[in-house]
Amino acid sequence: MKTLLEVKNVSKQFGNGTKALSNIDFTVKEGEFVSIIGPSGAGKSTLLRCINRMIDATSGEIIFDNDHVYKVNKRELKKVRRKIGMVFQHYNLVNRLSVIENALHGRLGYKSTLAGILGLYSEEEKLQAAKVLQILGLEDQIYKRSDQLSGGQKQRVGIARALIQNPKLLLCDEPIASLDPNSSKVIMDHLRNICSSMGITVVVNLHQVDVALKYSDRIIGVNGGKVVFNGTTQNITSNDIHQIYGSDEGKLIFDLGGSHAG
Amino acid sequence: MQAEGPIKPFPAPAGQDLDNMLLERLSKKPFSKSSIAIRMSMLVLAVLTIYAFSSFDYKDVKLWDALILTIDNLKTMFFEPHLKHFTFTQALYQVSITLGLAFLTTIFGAIIALMLGLLAAGNISSKPLSVIIKGLVALIRAVPTVLWVLIFAVAAGLGSVAAVIGMTFHSISYLVKAYSESFEEIDKGAIEALQASGANWWQIVFQVIIPSSITYIISWTFMRFEINFAVAVAMGAAAGAGGIGFDMFMASGFYFDLSEIGAITYFILIIAICLEIFATQIKRKLKEAS
Ligand SMILES: Nc1ncnc2c1ncn2[C@@H]1O[C@H](COP(=O)(O)OP(=O)(O)OP(=O)(O)O)[C@@H](O)[C@H]1O
Ligand SMILES: [Mg+2]
Numbered sequence: 219m220k221t222l223l224e225v226k227n228v229s230k231q232f233g234n235g236t237k238a239l240s241n242i243d244f245t246v247k248e249g250e251f252v253s254i255i256g257p258s259g260a261g262k263s264t265l266l267r268c269i270n271r272m273i274d275a276t277s278g279e280i281i282f283d284n285d286h287v288y289k290v291n292k293r294e295l296k297k298v299r300r301k302i303g304m305v306f307q308h309y310n311l312v313n314r315l316s317v318i319e320n321a322l323h324g325r326l327g328y329k330s331t332l333a334g335i336l337g338l339y340s341e342e343e344k345l346q347a348a349k350v351l352q353i354l355g356l357e358d359q360i361y362k363r364s365d366q367l368s369g370g371q372k373q374r375v376g377i378a379r380a381l382i383q384n385p386k387l388l389l390c391d392e393p394i395a396s397l398d399p400n401s402s403k404v405i406m407d408h409l410r411n412i413c414s415s416m417g418i419t420v421v422v423n424l425h426q427v428d429v430a431l432k433y434s435d436r437i438i439g440v441n442g443g444k445v446v447f448n449g450t451t452q453n454i455t456s457n458d459i460h461q462i463y464g465s466d467e468g469k470l471i472f473d474l475g476g477s478h479a480g
Numbered sequence: 481m482q483a484e485g486p487i488k489p490f491p492a493p494a495g496q497d498l499d500n501m502l503l504e505r506l507s508k509k510p511f512s513k514s515s516i517a518i519r520m521s522m523l524v525l526a527v528l529t530i531y532a533f534s535s536f537d538y539k540d541v542k543l544w545d546a547l548i549l550t551i552d553n554l555k556t557m558f559f560e561p562h563l564k565h566f567t568f569t570q571a572l573y574q575v576s577i578t579l580g581l582a583f584l585t586t587i588f589g590a591i592i593a594l595m596l597g598l599l600a601a602g603n604i605s606s607k608p609l610s611v612i613i614k615g616l617v618a619l620i621r622a623v624p625t626v627l628w629v630l631i632f633a634v635a636a637g638l639g640s641v642a643a644v645i646g647m648t649f650h651s652i653s654y655l656v657k658a659y660s661e662s663f664e665e666i667d668k669g670a671i672e673a674l675q676a677s678g679a680n681w682w683q684i685v686f687q688v689i690i691p692s693s694i695t696y697i698i699s700w701t702f703m704r705f706e707i708n709f710a711v712a713v714a715m716g717a718a719a720g721a722g723g724i725g726f727d728m729f730m731a732s733g734f735y736f737d738l739s740e741i742g743a744i745t746y747f748i749l750i751i752a753i754c755l756e757i758f759a760t761q762i763k764r765k766l767k768e769a770s
Contacts, residue, residue, distance in 0.1 A: 309601025
């Protein structure tokens, strides 16, 4: 399968102090579901944000869909960004706006400044938004204000906003860290479904090893700003996982047996 | 170690000892340089006040009589109000001019302040630009509106033009602070999300910043309108900007018509109360909406 994302020798240093990432290398193929796991402060969020340049890497190269992300100009970067959807732990919706208004924000990158300012969306875009919201089970919430939704529903609006971009890649930074187990499952099922049936590549930061094992094709383990594991979910051993988290044997809670049900 | 119970961080002395200790501390109130300076100034001021009252050249005015006359004047003003030099409809017209002055300066101020407020908000603007605008605006705000009007009167001459420019000037500085602080309180998550989807600055301003802070914008703007109404009354008198303030100036300084002053005061009071009620209602509506 075609390579969609290439991360080459990427490092990131904040100011003169913390080196958050050092010499990160990996590739992601089209249609893959990749989980990035690792302890707190390992650099997972930084890594994800370096991909769409929400944070600028200090050195290295990133090639996404044949575009050199660090060589394009500002205007072209916007075009790259609209092909990459982003989903956040805290949903990051505009609370005062309705569900569909929030979802339609995903279209702004395709619109003229004026149309975006006035919130003028075409019938086609509105229809697409309604369709995506229906797929995510939000058809009854379309005109509700976003702050009246539950966490799980908000996250689905966040996913809808990303999907309406027609992205090739979805970056999710701990999408289920603030959700209960039921909503977490709903969200992860949706993400897996988006990957499998829509063919959108998904890269997700996770804190739950068992969830990562259950849903992903491949796992990238990060510790201390370095990739310490990169392999398929079938091939990962409990030893690998302990190494990723830098902890002693037997202290972590996870279960390799139930892996890869998705 | 006790698992629960009151925490005693210090080995406190028992009851009587503690009281004594505290009393001792209190009596040892530091007699510092600044406290001496304050006491001395108070003393000097008190002596000067007494001396001044005793040595004023009162001419024929007796203190007691003056007091009674003042009360009598107030009585005329507020219990026998009437209009003589202009009619009720003319008064209404003049009030509308004053309201118009307040409205115009608030709207001008709001529009310019909105733009500057966006540039002054640290989360959506660049750091140096934000610091510069905030600093300038703080300087402008430190000088009272009336002074700004008088400053602009140098170029424009005393009158409505100087009043409009000066009042707008101060409104801008006031609203830039209010707006930019509301913008800075907005959760940066939604801004980040739209940046990540390829939206541009203007789109983010109108799709995130404005919708998230619209209730604050409205409340602050209306608050400024109330202030500007009061200032517009004063400007009518002080800068010859017209309106009810000018009539009041004429009634007091020209015709010495106490009853008319009372009537005008009532007029202004009623308008101010109406504005206050209106403002409260707007705020309640906004609260319900959010
Ligand atoms: N804006 C910043 N300025 C300075 N240091 C930062 C900044 N953002 C992150 N860091 C540092 O970079 C390192 C990696 O942080 P990052 O947020 O990427 O970790 P993470 O793996 O996402 O952790 P978590 O699982 O807790 O979210 C940390 O040491 C952090 O303190
Ligand atoms: Mg993180």
